[in-house]
Amino acid sequence: MAQHDFFGHMWWHGRLRGHGYRITVPRQVILDVLHSREGHLSAEDIYIEVRKEYPQIGLTTVYRTLELLVRMGIVFKFDFGDGRSRYELSEGPEGFRHHHHLVCSVCGRVIDYSEYLDSEQQLLDKTEAGLSEKYGFKITNHLIRFYGLCDRCQSGE
Amino acid sequence: MAQHDFFGHMWWHGRLRGHGYRITVPRQVILDVLHSREGHLSAEDIYIEVRKEYPQIGLTTVYRTLELLVRMGIVFKFDFGDGRSRYELSEGPEGFRHHHHLVCSVCGRVIDYSEYLDSEQQLLDKTEAGLSEKYGFKITNHLIRFYGLCDRCQSGE
DNA sequence: ACCGATTTGAAAATGATTTTCATTTTCAAT
DNA sequence: ATTGAAAATGAAAATCATTTTCAAATCGGT
Ligand SMILES: [Mn+2]
Ligand SMILES: [Mn+2]
Ligand SMILES: [Zn+2]
Ligand SMILES: [Zn+2]
Numbered sequence: 001m002a003q004h005d006f007f008g009h010m011w012w013h014g015r016l017r018g019h020g021y022r023i024t025v026p027r028q029v030i031l032d033v034l035h036s037r038e039g040h041l042s043a044e045d046i047y048i049e050v051r052k053e054y055p056q057i058g059l060t061t062v063y064r065t066l067e068l069l070v071r072m073g074i075v076f077k078f079d080f081g082d083g084r085s086r087y088e089l090s091e092g093p094e095g096f097r098h099h100h101h102l103v104c105s106v107c108g109r110v111i112d113y114s115e116y117l118d119s120e121q122q123l124l125d126k127t128e129a130g131l132s133e134k135y136g137f138k139i140t141n142h143l144i145r146f147y148g149l150c151d152r153c154q155s156g157e
Numbered sequence: 158m159a160q161h162d163f164f165g166h167m168w169w170h171g172r173l174r175g176h177g178y179r180i181t182v183p184r185q186v187i188l189d190v191l192h193s194r195e196g197h198l199s200a201e202d203i204y205i206e207v208r209k210e211y212p213q214i215g216l217t218t219v220y221r222t223l224e225l226l227v228r229m230g231i232v233f234k235f236d237f238g239d240g241r242s243r244y245e246l247s248e249g250p251e252g253f254r255h256h257h258h259l260v261c262s263v264c265g266r267v268i269d270y271s272e273y274l275d276s277e278q279q280l281l282d283k284t285e286a287g288l289s290e291k292y293g294f295k296i297t298n299h300l301i302r303f304y305g306l307c308d309r310c311q312s313g314e
Numbered sequence: 315a316c317c318g319a320t321t322t323g324a325a326a327a328t329g330a331t332t333t334t335c336a337t338t339t340t341c342a343a344t
Numbered sequence: 345a346t347t348g349a350a351a352a353t354g355a356a357a358a359t360c361a362t363t364t365t366c367a368a369a370t371c372g373g374t
Contacts, residue, residue, distance in 0.1 A: 023371080024371070042361095059362095060364090063363075064363095083360080084360095084361060085361085085362090
């Protein structure tokens, strides 16, 4: 089990090395936190959590490491409009984790969903081809998000 | 023509009044600027432009007015990731202006597009119904955006 | 163990947006 | 046209997430 976790969490090890980056304690602890907490964490959320394991960590290092991980595609960075960036591991145990978000306009809650990715892909294929042709734009990435009221916030509005 | 502009630009007049807001000079000038410049303007862009007509304007008022207009659905507020919010009139001369954006990851250019809205609507209908059922989420709004390389930025990468 | 290059962390800087508050403007009632 | 209460404005200060600076600590190939 510790062995399993070891192999399960060390995949990014080689990835960093491959890009010439060093494996450091802060980076390990930050990645541990990202693995342990499934959610949409702010830099400060992560900072607070990391401090429990490694109290000398600096918030600066958290920001820098997140930037690095985002640049390498290991972490996603989102802006849900609450004034701070939110970070999330881009791949789970079963590989790449393609999903989108439902954002409650009232309480700010964010819900992951991954339904209808097939229908979505149909639209994307058609759209990407057309836009590529019309605007000469080479699409690499997309953002789909729904805003509205979560179940809790519907009773009373 | 002046007459046409008058009627063409005064529709928001009644809208503000209807909500109990006053018609003020700063608000008129800010809306004029939003009408005159088709684009994705930052608060400061607007501030600079408004100052030409009304030099005593304060940046604070620009922010406050934009917030008001966004709250009333007259203006859209976007975050394209360059550290400042971008604002855009939500309706053009032909009515509500439903469109999405292509964002160049290299130069930051933002291109409007409104193709494939019908195909998009199909996906949205299906998705909204399903998500509403599964998560009890009442969708009011959506965000679709493509990232990639604009034509200019493709030669050389 | 050693050394040069990379990484870290504390403190200061940055910069967009918000808050404060005294003054000015709007507009319904006179 | 005048008045006055409420709403709106603008200058300055405050806020606050993120970035920059730079001296000290750490990493990893030798
Ligand atoms: Mn998510
Ligand atoms: Mn637009
Ligand atoms: Zn909610
Ligand atoms: Zn470009």
